[in-house]
Amino acid sequence: MISAGAVDQVFVTLKDWIVFHTPAPLQTLVSIVIEVATIIVVFAALFALTTVFERKGLGRMQNRYGPNRVGPFGVFQPIADAVKSLTKEDVVPRAADHVVHYLAPLVLVGVVFLTYAVLPVGRNMTAVNLDAGVLYFFAVGAATELAVFMAGWSSHNKYSLLGAMRAIAQMISYEIPLILSSVPVIMMAGTLSMVGIVEQQARTSGGLAHWNVFTPWGLAGFILFMIAATAETNRSPFDLPEGESEIIAGYFIEYSGFKFALFFLAEYLEMFAVSGLGITLFLGGWSAPFSFLGWIPSWIWFFGKLLTLIFGFIWVRGTVPRLRMDQLMNFAWKFMLPMTLIVIFSAGLWRFLSAAVVGPMPLGGVIRWLVCALVILAPYITLARGLERGRRIEKRVYRYAE
Amino acid sequence: MGMTFSFLILAIMTLAGGVAAMTMRRLVHCALALVVSFAGLAALYLNLGAEFAGLAQLLVYVGAIAILIVFAILLTRGGEGEPEGSFSPSPAGIAGAVAALAVFAVLTWAVETSSVARAGAAVAAPQTTMREIGFALMQRYVLPLEVIALMLTAALIGAVILALREKRNEPADGTAQKQGLRA
Numbered sequence: 001m002i003s004a005g006a007v008d009q010v011f012v013t014l015k016d017w018i019v020f021h022t023p024a025p026l027q028t029l030v031s032i033v034i035e036v037a038t039i040i041v042v043f044a045a046l047f048a049l050t051t052v053f054e055r056k057g058l059g060r061m062q063n064r065y066g067p068n069r070v071g072p073f074g075v076f077q078p079i080a081d082a083v084k085s086l087t088k089e090d091v092v093p094r095a096a097d098h099v100v101h102y103l104a105p106l107v108l109v110g111v112v113f114l115t116y117a118v119l120p121v122g123r124n125m126t127a128v129n130l131d132a133g134v135l136y137f138f139a140v141g142a143a144t145e146l147a148v149f150m151a152g153w154s155s156h157n158k159y160s161l162l163g164a165m166r167a168i169a170q171m172i173s174y175e176i177p178l179i180l181s182s183v184p185v186i187m188m189a190g191t192l193s194m195v196g197i198v199e200q201q202a203r204t205s206g207g208l209a210h211w212n213v214f215t216p217w218g219l220a221g222f223i224l225f226m227i228a229a230t231a232e233t234n235r236s237p238f239d240l241p242e243g244e245s246e247i248i249a250g251y252f253i254e255y256s257g258f259k260f261a262l263f264f265l266a267e268y269l270e271m272f273a274v275s276g277l278g279i280t281l282f283l284g285g286w287s288a289p290f291s292f293l294g295w296i297p298s299w300i301w302f303f304g305k306l307l308t309l310i311f312g313f314i315w316v317r318g319t320v321p322r323l324r325m326d327q328l329m330n331f332a333w334k335f336m337l338p339m340t341l342i343v344i345f346s347a348g349l350w351r352f353l354s355a356a357v358v359g360p361m362p363l364g365g366v367i368r369w370l371v372c373a374l375v376i377l378a379p380y381i382t383l384a385r386g387l388e389r390g391r392r393i394e395k396r397v398y399r400y401a402e
Numbered sequence: 403m404g405m406t407f408s409f410l411i412l413a414i415m416t417l418a419g420g421v422a423a424m425t426m427r428r429l430v431h432c433a434l435a436l437v438v439s440f441a442g443l444a445a446l447y448l449n450l451g452a453e454f455a456g457l458a459q460l461l462v463y464v465g466a467i468a469i470l471i472v473f474a475i476l477l478t479r480g481g482e483g484e485p486e487g488s489f490s491p492s493p494a495g496i497a498g499a500v501a502a503l504a505v506f507a508v509l510t511w512a513v514e515t516s517s518v519a520r521a522g523a524a525v526a527a528p529q530t531t532m533r534e535i536g537f538a539l540m541q542r543y544v545l546p547l548e549v550i551a552l553m554l555t556a557a558l559i560g561a562v563i564l565a566l567r568e569k570r571n572e573p574a575d576g577t578a579q580k581q582g583l584r585a
Contacts, residue, residue, distance in 0.1 A: 097428075097431075100430075100431070100434065130453065131453055131531055131532050132453050132454060132457055132532045135454070135457045135458075135461070135532075136457055138461060139457040139458070139460040139461040139464075139465065140460065142460070142461055142464060142465025142466070143441075143460070143464050143465065145465065145469055146434075146437060146464065146465075146468055146469065146472075149469070149472055150434065153430060153472075153476075161476075165476075168469060168473075172466075172469065175465075190533070191532070191533070192532045193532075
């Protein structure tokens with residue numbers, strides 16, 4: 001009988017075994033190579049899986065089949081896609097800035113892969129446990145904007161430049177709510193280390209884990225975080241930088257063949273990484289929600305949560321129409337930013353409403369929950385009403401498309 | 403020593419980025435070379451174990467300042483037809499070289515006469531964690547922090563006011579409107 005702990009740590013044990021059997025001077029190198037290779041292979045495989053998953057899911061939502069020609073139910077579609085993108089001609093516009101045009105997709109993919117270094121995908125399964133892990137994630141992630149600019153500018157095409165400008169404006173605007181919505185978690189955990197944040201949420205009391213999403217500020221913060229994450233990764237309904245119907249494909253319009261595939265890969269990897277961060281901050285990382293489910297290996301929890309969030313992204317993409325640029329900016333600065341600040345305030349209140357203030361645990365806990373929820377809910381309703389005022393909702397008139 | 407080898411690579415990267423930023427023809431290329439220099443500097447901080455300083459450098463300079471520079475270039479020149487960069491000795495060039503030398507001299511003097519340099523390698527590098535930096539910022543240095551925050555907010559509001567279109571007495575034709583904006 002294999003114990004649950006052994007299954008949980010099977011990959012860690014395997015790595016340690018391989019490192020143990022290499023010559024001593026190479027051990028550090030081998031250890032690093034194994035970690036990096038695992039991250040690249042696993043998340044690239046997840047990317048391949050997600051492309052099918054997304055196209056099938058979108059097809060289902062839009063009442064069509066989706067890919068169904070390659071292999072059973074079209075599951076080998078990613079292999080066909082890979083062969084296609086590898087054999088396609090790599091077209092570079094004559095007017096393009098060749099060096100920057102070449103470097104942009106590489107920088108983008110490289111930077112996105114760097115963010116995975118601090119992500120805890122399981123118990124003892126973090127490549128680098130940085131003391132400032134969350135800060136590292138945002139600092140490295142900020143460099144993607146530059147890669148997007150490089151792609152848009154070097155293509156020498158007005159649509160790609162427009163797409164890059166849109167992308168940068170959007171990413172800078174939504175980076176602020178993204179970072180601010182993770183501030184309450186850092187405040188409550190008292191650490192910036194991702195491993196530390198997960199370990200605090202993995203504690204259980206009364207069979208229930210201390211996930212941040214179970215608290216009012218955590219729930220509101222998680223929703224705000226995921227909205228900002230959707231915008232940050234340029235996913236629908238925030239896919240204005242691509243905007244097929246207006247600016248064709250945005251900043252990667254002049255890319256073809258494998259470079260285009262790299263952009264595609266980077267976009268999905270960004271989505272996984274930011275979902276992974278959301279899981280780490282709010283959904284307890286690799287921990288189980290209830291203590292009786294603790295026997296399921298930690299990495300299954302992490303990837304299960306990741307796939308659930310990915311399904312959420314696909315669902316939103318299949319449901320919500322694209323925003324307009326002014327709506328996007330107004331939403332970021334007039335709604336997201338104040339709401340994140342209110343959530344930070346609520347988290348502070350939660351911290352100081354201890355048992356001594358609100359009374360003993362069962363009833364006191366409920367009172368604390370309700371008070372903190374009210375602190376978020378009341379400003380939310382006021383803010384939403386205030387933003388709605390003066391706007392008449394009437395039947396839409398199509399002037400040019402009759 | 404492993405430290406010196408990584409230091410060498412990063413130093414070359416930083417310096418090469420800086421030199422390229424000064425000598426390249428197209429302004430956007432210069433900005434991108436400057437980013438390489440910024441990133442090299444951040445990596446140097448990380449190499450020295452100054453995690454917070456390195457990551458903050460990355461977040462602020464590569465994530466924000468570089469984008470600001472790039473936007474400024476695109477909005478003012480359109481990224482096209484830059485003048486040819488030349489190194490012919492001009493009064494401005496000589497003044498720039500003198501200023502750079504003076505800054506370098508002052509920095510060298512400051513580093514050489516600092517207490518750390520005099521003590522030599524005997525002083526162990528101070529180990530600071532994020533937690534200690536947080537406590538320092540929120541307790542001992544909370545007043546300077548708040549003053550800086552207030553100043554930055556004021557600057558932000560000032561920038562928005564400068565950029566706001568004047569609504570009150572908007573002139574009819576375009577030229578007058580431009581003058582109104584400039585005033």
